Amino acid sequence: MATKPSDLGLGQGYALGWHDPSTSVNVPQKGLTAEIVEGISTLKGEPEWMLKKRLKAYKHFLARPMPTWGGDLGEIDFDNIYYYIKPTEGQVKSWDDLPEDIKNTYVKLGIPEAEREFLGGVTAQYESESVYHSVKKELEDIGVVFTDMDTALRERPELVKEYFGTIIPANDNKFAALNTAVWSGGSFIYVPPNTNVDIPLQAYFRINRENMGQFERTLIIVDEGSYVHYVEGCSAPVYTTDSLHSAVVEIIVKKNARCRYTTIQNWSPNVYNLVTKRAVAYENAVMEWVDGNIGSKLTMKYPSIYLMGEGARGEVLSVAFAGEGQHQDAGGKVIHAAPNTSSSIISKSVSAHGGRTSYRGLVRVEPDADHAKSFVRCDALILDPESRSDTYPYMEIEDETAATGHEATVSKVGDEQLFYLMSRGIPEAEAMGMIVNGFIEPITKELPMEYAIELTRLIQLQMEGSVG
Amino acid sequence: MVSAASFDAAAVKALAQRAGDPGWLADRRLQAFERFEALPWPDPSVEAWRYSKLDGFDLSDFRPGMGEHPVVDAPGKIHADVQAQMTIAGERSGQAVQVDADMVHVSADPALAAKGVIVASLSRAAADHEELVREILGAAGVTASDEKLQTLTASFAGAGLFVYVPAGVDVPLPIRSFRYITAAGRAAFAHTVVVAEEGSSVTVIEHLRSPHLSGSALSASTTEIHARQAANVSVLTVQDYGPTLWHFSTARAVIDRDATVRTLAATLGGRFSRSVVESILQGAGSYSEMLGVYFGDSAQHFDNRSLQEHIAPSTKSDLYYKGALKGYSTSVYSGLIHIAKEAQGTDAWQANRNLILSEHSKADSIPYLEIEANDVRCAHGASVGPPDDDVLFYLNSRGLDPAAAERLVVKGFFQEVLDRLRVAEVREILEVAIEAELALDDAEGPGA
């Protein structure tokens, strides 16, 4: 008989649950007004057109009602959140120039080691502003722009203006409107044609101040024939009042190009994580979302791909864990809007100790998007009787040559499997961990090794807390 | 005797009087009508109606029946035209024939009546077995998304079949209910109740037909099934109306401990057909098999909805709906499997497969899962697509022309569901219908 795992360990003794006393240079008030929106734009020295966009988006945010589906958003108090804080005067180019306490934050997160060994460059975000920016010489030499959005707006305004808001317009949904009004930080990547970026580009985020909202805006443009892999992983300290994270990610993958965007989200369990992520893939382009949702109180996130060019391909790999008090409402959307496109969505979710995972997805084939092929597979493991899993897959097929399929399963850890491992001398907790890891293996094998190891270890810890 | 009556409280009262309803049943009708008037018509902003627009549906196009068709005491006395349409062959334990809004004949094997089996029109049963009918009517519960149609049916279902099987009795042959609509503008309602007491068994076959009418007509029905402990009930419905009918049906089965209910929703006809089939597995060890078959052509729209609700442990449900769409037809399937916390040890399966046979047809498939227990095995699948190119190529290379190859593929496609039907005559009638659909000229567009 299945054991009762304790909570996923995120509520008690949360390994990364600490924070620095804030060193913010100004102390703005809570809540949002048009003046604050203007203030953000002025402080950043933005061009007029961006200010106009922010103000228009703010109006949309006020006008749009809260969504009535998905998770429970009833407790978000928009008036009780700080929408902008500037922690240091400007950006630094090398590790040594960072303020000491901020450096400590990143030391604990293990950045310098990782940076030395792995990464091409790090745009690390502390509170709302990018404070550490290091771009390796190699990237600069091949013409790859990897910077934070504020810098990009300053240095490459024409490029930003061309694409900003074209994938996710301000009025797309309430939280995209909020983000467009108050966005700050986030990454900007431009890869010139026929350029392969071999090393994954990374960024880290932090929510540090109580009631701090995080509204990073990311824009990635992969020009024809190029490749880039962007990795984001984030962590936040524990607080009792709720934090709001509402990011927007827009990605353009041009003809024959490929982009992979990997996220491991591990926000502490008081965070509302409401994200709009959307990519467009043109002729023969490939877009891959690898989405890991481990933390937060509620995540609502459906990475989307619009296949707009012939032969384009989209893939969403999603893994979600929901422990005590958590609700992961995630999935993916693919819209086939050109001939001979293909897509697959693979979702693996695990719920335990009262947690709830929901898969929510859409496969849409537009008329004349002929010979589309799409396959969706969602598997859910419910580890104990208190937990829950839902599946809401939508299929809207408007072309007769489309071949689409969707399969889903829900089950618990098989007794026979567990018994087999235990009879080989493996303790129950470890056996559970092995089985769960095996269950999510199709996704973890796509993660950069560092993340895969971290994730595997995290699961082992959770399972260990569960027996005896 | 036909007058231009409309759907109002006066018409409800007139119907109750004509049917000889006892006071409580007449009151119940009026209450249902009040509720009907208070509810709005469903529109696409409601999730459950998102893919089914009621454009072109206008209740004032139809008139409630006024008793046009007299009751006859022997099946041979049923109008010849109607008799000619009763094409499901085979022996039966009982039969009911409804023409438009009127139940013209109900009868059953006298040997069964002697054992306490009741096969009667709803009004008759309400009069003769008040306590029983009063307790049972509506006990299966309301389907919230379709309440507007359900309340209309509850008000105006003058015809209606009440089947009651006492404990331990086995009704050996199917009871056949035939419903026929004769002319445009008619509105036919049916409220069917099947109660199988402990350890009993019964099969009901419903066959709905009409000729190709010059204008539209309305058919609405509510079916309640109560399968008590260890009972075995099958309700197989074949809807084969002409292409101008609006058809709305809801069926709800409440299944007790160790009981089994098998349903078939076969949809062939109508301009717009909505079928909701719900299984409430409230007794441990209960089982529900839900089969569905549909074949659309011209401009038909089919909406099939299902619910597999598991609220007791060790329950099992198995849903398999397959449909083919040609011409300009469209279909939507939406089904929910809900496994409550207490329903540990549940096995729940659901599959919807759609075969697209023309350039202009379309299928949407929305299967949902809401699982709150963990010791379960649950799987669902949905697919939409044209016949497999590889298979067609193979058949072509074996000398079959494209039409013959497609025929073979489509027949093979449906065979999987048909093979699971335990009543041979229903299987046969569907095989014939599928052949007929395949033979239809695909060039027929909307309005053809």
Place this chain on the structure above:
Amino acid sequence: MSRVRVCAKGELPDDGAARVMLDGIPVAVFFHGGEYYALADTCSHEESSLSEGLIEDGEVECPKHGSLFDLKTGRALTLPATRPVATYAVRVEGDEIYVESTS
């Protein structure tokens, strides 16, 4: 070719819109920067009326999900719309404004 009267000249305010039916299809007529434009009213993304959207810089924004359409060409400038909307011709005859189908 069919046509329908929209309104009198000057009746539409700047950045205003009207909605008329032409051959059973809803058409949105806009007045922006001194010029008239006409597009199919139903957004190419989902059921929504473009005549209720905000107009700015030669573009109309669908009120449902914010897709921007070019007033002159009907082209979809942002997602989530992936297809253009049809354009119609606007004729000013004396003091009357008409919209016509272009075929």
